[in-house]
Amino acid sequence: MSQFPPCPVCGSTDVYTDGSLFICPVCGHEWAEGPAEGSAAPEVRDSNGAELQDGDAVTVIKDLKVRGSSMVIKRGTKVKSIRLTDNPEEVDCKIEGSSIVLKTCFLKK
Numbered sequence: 001m002s003q004f005p006p007c008p009v010c011g012s013t014d015v016y017t018d019g020s021l022f023i024c025p026v027c028g029h030e031w032a033e034g035p036a037e038g039s040a041a042p043e044v045r046d047s048n049g050a051e052l053q054d055g056d057a058v059t060v061i062k063d064l065k066v067r068g069s070s071m072v073i074k075r076g077t078k079v080k081s082i083r084l085t086d087n088p089e090e091v092d093c094k095i096e097g098s099s100i101v102l103k104t105c106f107l108k109k
Contacts, residue, residue, distance in 0.1 A: 042088040050109040052091065055081050058107040066100065073100075079107070 004015040007024035008031060015022050021030050044052045047061060057080045064073040073095060079102070083092040090101050 044084050044088045044091065044104060046107045046109050047105050048108050052082065052084065052104065052107075052109065054084050056109060058082055058091075058109055060102070060106060061108050062106050064102070064106060066098075069098075071096070071098070073102075 004013075004017065004022060006013050007015055007022075007027060007029055009029040010024060010027040012024050012026040014026060015024055017023070018030075021032055023030050046052055046058060052058070057078060060073055060075055060077045060079065063075050065071075066073065077095065079093045079095060081093070085092055085101065089104055091104060091107070092099065092101050094100070
């Protein structure tokens with residue numbers, strides 16, 4: 001019988017597998033094989049490869065038309081206090097009082 005890793009939630013060693021998942025019958029937690037769960041969130045990078053963090057200030061590198069509006073975000077516009085989203089290719093920010101989601105490929109730190 002092979003040795004399974006202990007449950008990362010409750011520490012129980014009564015673990016079994018179901019296909020590619022480990023399952024803990026004590027707490028009901030399920031996790032996949034491989035690297036430890038809870039690893040760092042995906043890195044968010046700008047168009048030049050610099051890592052972005054919450055609260056960073058960035059600059060728009062291309063004129064962007066805003067969908068559903070006549071607003072255009074001009075190249076060179078500075079955006080302060082960005083917020084990272086679940087998608088590593090997008091950041092949330094406020095420009096001229098409007099909350100907008102921008103693609104990181106159009107931003108530089």
